Amino acid sequence: MKRIIPLVSFLLMIIFQGFGQSSDSLMIKKISDEIFMNGTAYSNLKYLCKKVGPRLSGSAGAALAVEQTARMLREAGADTVMLQPCMVPHWVRGDKEIGKATLVDGKKIDLNIVALGNAVGTPANGITAEIVEVKNFQELEKLGTENVKGKIVFYNYRMDPRYINTFQAYGEAGVYRGAGPSRAAALGAIGVIVRTLSPVLDDHPHTGATRYEEGKPKIPAVAISTNGAVELSILISDKKVKSVYIKTNCQMLEDAPSFNVVGEIRGSEFPDEVITVGGHLDSWDLAEGAHDDGTGCVQSIEIIRALKALGIKPKRTIRAVMFINEENGLRGGTKYAEIAKQESKKFIMGLESDAGGFTPRGFGYSANEKQSATIEKWQSLFVPYGASEFKRGGGGADIGPLRNLGTALIGLNPDSQRYMDLHHAKTDVFEAVSERELNLGATVMAAMVYLVAQYGL
C-alpha cells in the first residue's frame, strides 16, 4: 500500500519517457517531499498577512513587506538579495466611505460601499443625486445624456456563474469597474456605483482599480456588495429611491519610492540565462492580501528555499521576484523588464503565481513554438501532482513586460472556484489559505523552474 501511486508513476515514466524524464520525476518528488515536510511558505504567509498586513503601493505596509520578504529570501538561502528602486502611485482611501439611499418615504438605507482603487474622492460634503440603474453599457448608451446627466449610474452587472473558470466571468464583468466611470462621465454622470465582482451573495464589497479615460471628467466611483446591489436594485425597480448620497475620501498623492525585491540563485553553468519566478508584493488596503498575492510571493521564496535545502545547484540563474504595484499601476513589472533589458543577460522564462494559492491545475503559457513544445514535453511529469492541464495562452501581469525580450511567459493556473469570492475583499485573509494547497502550488512551480533551469527553453 505504501506509496503505490508514486511508484506506478515512476514505472510509467521509465516505460514511456525514458531515463531522462524518470530522473526528473525523482528529482521533482524530492522537491515535493522537501516542501511538504519542511516548507516555510505557510509560516511566511502568516507573517505577511498578520504581521505586515495590507500593503498597497506607497503605504507603510508595503515598505514593511519589502523589508520582510527580503529577510525571508535571505533566510531561504538566496545567494543575493537585491532591491530594485521603483516609483509607485500612492493612492489612499482615507476615512471609511459613506453611502445612503434616501427613499421616497423619507427613510434612509445604508449602502455597503467602498471606493474603487485610483478613484477620485467626492467633495467634502459628498455627492447627492438621483440614481439610474443599468445592467450593461448598451443600456447606458440607450439612456443617453438626457437620462444620465447629473445622476449617479449604478452598474448592476451580475458575474455570470455559468463559466466554469471564474476568470472568464471576471473578464466580462471587469469592464464595468475599469471603464464604467468614464463611460458614465461621458454622458454627464457625477458618480458611479458598480456591483461587486463576485459570484457569491454576501456583504463584502470588493475594491479594485478603475481606469479613467484621458479627456473625460474623473468622477467618484465605488463598489457595492452583492447583497447591497440586489437590495438596491429592488428598491429602484419599486421606484422607492429618491436620491443617493455618497461620500468618499480617497485621493491620489504624489508618486512614492518603493522596490521590487529580488532573491537570486546564481546558475552554475549558464548564469547569464535568467529564470524569473514571482508574485506581487502589494495588496489592496482592505485585505491581508493572502491569495492576492501573498501566496505567489511565499511560493516563489519557497522555491529558493527548497532548492537550497536540497543542495540542488541549478544550471541557470533563478530569480524569485516580489513585484511591487501590480494592483494599481504595474510599475514594478515594468521596471523589472526595463532593468532586464539593460542587463547583458538572457531572460529565458518568467513564471507568475497570481491567481490564488489554491490547488494547482496546470499552466498557461505565451511562448514561441519551440519554447511551447519544450514545455509540453514535460507535461506528464506534472500528472502525479494533478497539475498537468497545459494550455497555450496565459502568463501574468507582472511578467508581461518581459515578453518584449522574447521571454517565455508562464502562468500558474490554480483551481479558480473560490478566488473571486474573496478577491480584493476583506475576506482575503490567511485563514482562507490551505497549507497543503499552497505547498502543492509551490511544488509544481518549483518543478517547472527546475526543468527550465536544467534544460533551458
Place this chain on the structure above:
Amino acid sequence: MKRIIPLVSFLLMIIFQGFGQSSDSLMIKKISDEIFMNGTAYSNLKYLCKKVGPRLSGSAGAALAVEQTARMLREAGADTVMLQPCMVPHWVRGDKEIGKATLVDGKKIDLNIVALGNAVGTPANGITAEIVEVKNFQELEKLGTENVKGKIVFYNYRMDPRYINTFQAYGEAGVYRGAGPSRAAALGAIGVIVRTLSPVLDDHPHTGATRYEEGKPKIPAVAISTNGAVELSILISDKKVKSVYIKTNCQMLEDAPSFNVVGEIRGSEFPDEVITVGGHLDSWDLAEGAHDDGTGCVQSIEIIRALKALGIKPKRTIRAVMFINEENGLRGGTKYAEIAKQESKKFIMGLESDAGGFTPRGFGYSANEKQSATIEKWQSLFVPYGASEFKRGGGGADIGPLRNLGTALIGLNPDSQRYMDLHHAKTDVFEAVSERELNLGATVMAAMVYLVAQYGL
C-alpha cells in the same frame, strides 16, 4: 471573449467524438447552467448543517435529517420519496471527555481529547495509568506485554504529508484508530490515546470509529489533537510525565430504528434499470457534517432537482439515496443492497460522493471490463468541467454492498487537499464549503448519472 472555452470544447467534441457526444456535451452544459444558475444544493446544505446539525445514527439529529432530506427530495420534484427502515447502532458520547497528564513535578496538563466512536467509556472515576508512547505497531510489539500491561498506549503516528492524495496518508494512519485499541489491549493496555488523523497542526481532535477485535478486552480509546500530541510527546521524551488520567462517558446503547431516504425519478424506457446516486446522511456528533457528508446528500438531491427543472426524462430509473449509518456501522448501505437484491430490478450503477464537497477532479470506478470501457468513452465530456481524471478502482462505502449484484460502482473524486484538515472534527462546518465547488461536484455527478441513464452500462 464570450465563452471561448465552452465553444472550443464544443468544436473539439464535434471533430473528435462525432455528433452523439456533441449532443451529450450540450445537454451536460444545460445541466451545468441550471445547477449554477438555480441550484439549491448550497441552501439545502445550510439547512442540514445549521438547522439539523450533527446527526449521528440513533440521535434526534439523525431523525430530523431523515425528515428534512425527504422534504428536500419532494421539493426537488422526485416522483416518489421512500423511507427504507433500518436498525442502526446507537452510540452516545455523553459528557465532554476529560484528559490530564500529571507531571513529575506535580503540575497537571490538560489533554485535548475526544472519545473515538463506538468506544467503551471509562469507569465513572476514569482511568489513571502510566503512559507509553509508540510511533507504530512495530514499536508496540517490541515493547511487549511487560512494558505495556496496565498502561495507557499513546499512538503518535504522524500522517505522512508527502502523499499528494491525502486519502493515501489517511489509509496508512487509519489503522491506529481502527485496530490500535485491540492491539494494545492484547498486550494488557488499559486505554489508548491516538494522535488525530490530520495533516495540519491545530487544536481540534478528530473522532471516528474504532473497531474492537472479537475476543480482545474492550478498552477506552480517545483521539488527541495534533498540537496536543506534539506537546505530550515532548513531555514524555523529557521524562516529565508521571501519569495520565482519562475520563470518557460514551456508551453503546441498544440498536435504534432509522431509515435510508430514497428519492426516485422513474425511468421512461427502462424503469427496471436502476441508477443509485448518494451520500450518507449520518455525521459524527462533534460536527455539522458539512463535507462529511452533507455535501454528498445535497448534491444527490440536486441531480433530481436539475433533471426535473430541465424537463429531462431519463430513460432509466434514478434513485438519490441518503444512506444512514456510514460512520459507525454501514447498516444503511447494507440494508439498501439487501432490499435491492429482493427487488426484481437491475441495479446497474451506484455513484457515491463521500470525499467532501471540493472541486471535483474525476471518478474512480470498480466495474467489469465492459462497464469500465463504457465509462471511459465518456471521459472527454468531463474535460470542460475539470473532472476528467478517470481511474479504475474506487467507489464508496455505502454503495459497496451493491457490488455483489454486479452493479458498477463509481466514486466521485474531489480534490483531496483540504478534506483531512476537518474530517470528523468540529471544523467540518457549512462555512468550510464553497458554493461553486459544491455545485461543480453536483454538475459532474449529474452528467455521469445522465449518461448512464440514457445509454446504460
